[in-house]
Amino acid sequence: MEATIHQPAQDGAGKPFKVVPIMIALLISGFIGLFSETALNVALTDLMELLSITPATAQWLTTGYLLTLGILVPVSGFLLQWFTTKQLFVASLAFSILGTLTAALAPSFEVLLIARVIQAIGTAIMLPLMFNTILVIFPAEKRGAAMGIIGLVIMFAPAIGPTMAGLLIEKLSWHWIFWLSLPFLAISLLCGILFMQNVSKITKPKIDLLSIVLSTLGFGGIVFGFSSAGEGEGGWSSAKVIVSLAIGIVALILFSVRQLRMKNPMINLRAFKFPMFVIGVATVFICMMIILSSMLVLPIYLQSGFGMTAFSAGLLMLPGGIVNGILSPIMGRLFDKYGPKWLVLPGFLIAASALWFFSDVTPASTSALIIVLHSCLMIGISMIMMPAQTNGLNELPREFYPDGTAIMNTLQQVAGAIGTALAVSIMSAGTSSYMKTANNPNPIDALTSGVQNAFLFGMIVALAGLALSLFIKRVIVKGHKH
Template identity: 55%
Template sequence: MNTGTTEDINFKERPDIKRAPIMIALIIGAFFAILNETLLNVALTKLMEEFQVGEATIQWLSTGFMLVVGILIPVSALLISWFTTRQMFIGAMVLFTIGTVISGFAPNFTTLLIGRLIQASGTGLLLPIMMNTILVLYPPEKRGAAMGTMGLVIMFAPALGPTLSGVILEALNWRWLFFTVIPFALFSIIFAFIFLKNVTDVTKPKVDILSILLSTLGFGGIVFGFSSAGEGTGGWANPEVYGTIIVGVVSLILFVWKQLKMDEPMLDVRAFKSPMFSITTILLIIVMMSMFSTMILIPMFLQGAMALTAFAAGLALLPGGLLNGLMSPLMGRLFDKFGPKYLVRPGAALLVIVLFLFTTITTTTPVYLFVIYHCLLMVAISMIMMPAQTNGLNELPRKYYPHGTAILNTLQQVAGAIGVALFISIMSNGRSNYLIDNVTGEPTLNDFAMSLTAGVQAAFKIGLIFAIVALILTFFIKRTTEPKDI
């Protein structure tokens, strides 16, 4: 079906726009917004003690953040067509800053969660703004390097979060995880107000309330169901768990059906007619599940089973975070030169190896091995993420840019939230089963450490299965040199 024109398909050079100030403005704001996805990971153990809540409840600080991001991103494709780049970015950063202030002064868990969700509403709008702007500013042959620079934000920020959290918690209390971010958020707003220019087309398409409702119920229901599996009794057999997942799946099916019937869809799922875009989407879902779940499981294990301090746990993740930040721009340039095959496939193979190694960890595993495994994980993810994402988006015509970026960002965040919820649930069930099967009296500290080991190993075994599926998918990826009319 021909839904685009030659003008839509071909890249439009914008000599009147200076790229550097726009990229700097976007990177500064997005870095600190995305950093907050994992900034609390190392602090979760302390927060569980302070607010007297369990693992299944405390994980909502991470899962809820990604859930809101995932719900908002589909709407971003619509918002980008209604508001200028400048309006979208500054509005998103203001929301993020308000949420950060509320979180910093939160007197209880509920208020802290509300602050996190407001933070997430800002972050959810920033991600598609960044990616869509790059697609508009850079021609296909230069997007690899530009996406690599953006990868420095999308990958490096959450990778650095646990380390920065550990450093702050060593000297200050958890509230400074938010207070430290506030000056940078304010600086980003001021910088964008001065330098950020509009680069997108404001077309003001029709707003369809039913599509927004179905999208919210769909993504929200699925993530809420997965996140609730570790709470209360019954686990996956709990009606609240499978009921909300069913509601989510049905709502998503109705959402997709409605988008295909609309002349101006909120989220144009016809982008999936592109084979490389479809494969890329599935691949990135698996990678994000692996990344976010690992980055929350490892700090919990290092502190809960191996009795490391928050500072030591955060420090153990620092080399991998730095390596990931350095690798992302490099992988972007290598993609421009060699294409995706020689990066994505070895990266997926390395991911399989790393997740297998994580299934073997115990309380006697030396800390330096955790550092090595995490470094290898970050290398594998940097080899997959930006090259695969750029390759998939390059096949889309210009009119699909907002929709393609919104789809990828939505599903990545939802996958991250589901990954965290799923792996925490598997870990919690593994711990409970170990204590039931192996402990008769009052559990000792060693029993708790061994149960956590069993739970974490069980979670990584599931992760290993996902990684193998990702490796198989990479054998179907081919380089896309120019957009196809779809």
């Protein structure tokens, strides 16, 4: 391992990094950001009743959050070059605390939606900052383990979110999802103020407003278009969906052309010259589609098909989440030792098999079967996600880190929007076609038919990932020429 790209972990002033406190501050804030994101999903059914809103309106609490991330994360690579790590960290937490406090006090849907957008601004700054910091403070041979710990946090938050939310809704009220998060955010802010050091180079590149506008229209249009299609009003053929997707695609093409022509682009798309980075991005994209579509379909089915409460549905999904959280750091260490191929390939095989079995689930299936299948799916995901991501980012020279993390994190948000929208529309289409064609149709049988189709879609996506994983090679980090 050479020293030009991975100098000993020191900040700009030549002081060694305080790795443990920096990691603690990043992990707590990342955990809470993702916890409140998934915890609210379970509360949506109750919120519809309490705030008397329709499912399509309630969906905006998730869509608005994703949309804000889709718009802001691409700009993050740029922010990392303009502001110090500490400034961005404190700004991110200030937004998160303000948004969480507003949500905890929210008297109406409108206020809650504004609070979600403020929270998302905090998360949009935090996610790329977290990955970029890890790339700088850890040498390549230790990154797998560090990314594994982040994986534990990133996957553990969505896993316990639904269970905790179910319990809080049952015993207290939905406001407590946010009150619970506030003290942790305050601790994280304190850790950041005391220990955070600057890890990135401040180069202050010129601000190109046209790039920001095109990126906003591009990523925003695509996330909005897919999310609207998932809402079910007119589905894919509605004018809103077609226009949003068309604007998004055209703006993205113009954005890409502009970035490649600029001397100092907002996001340096030349990162795509590195083949393992491209495969890493594509693998993570597929993985996010699988996670978010199954995380949405399964709780709906457990509550509407099996007639479970939010808390019971959350409990049933908890073992899988815990398994994933425990395995993430182990997979990280295995990746450091053996490279990505022998983790990612079997990971996709396990995930595809679990989804295939899920496509046969009916309300007569036992809880034990659901727990086993969900745990197998989560084992597969833990073998894919962090190894593919770390391997892809390892191939980039240091000056590409902000761009690489911005590209990865942006496409994860887009994948989330696309995965959930496709899963919801496949589920709705399957349900309504069953209702039309069956004699004496039963709503639960119709829902089962839709859910089975959605899991088959997940399996096809996983098989595409399996084909892609055949081309993954370990990146050996050595003398990058600068």
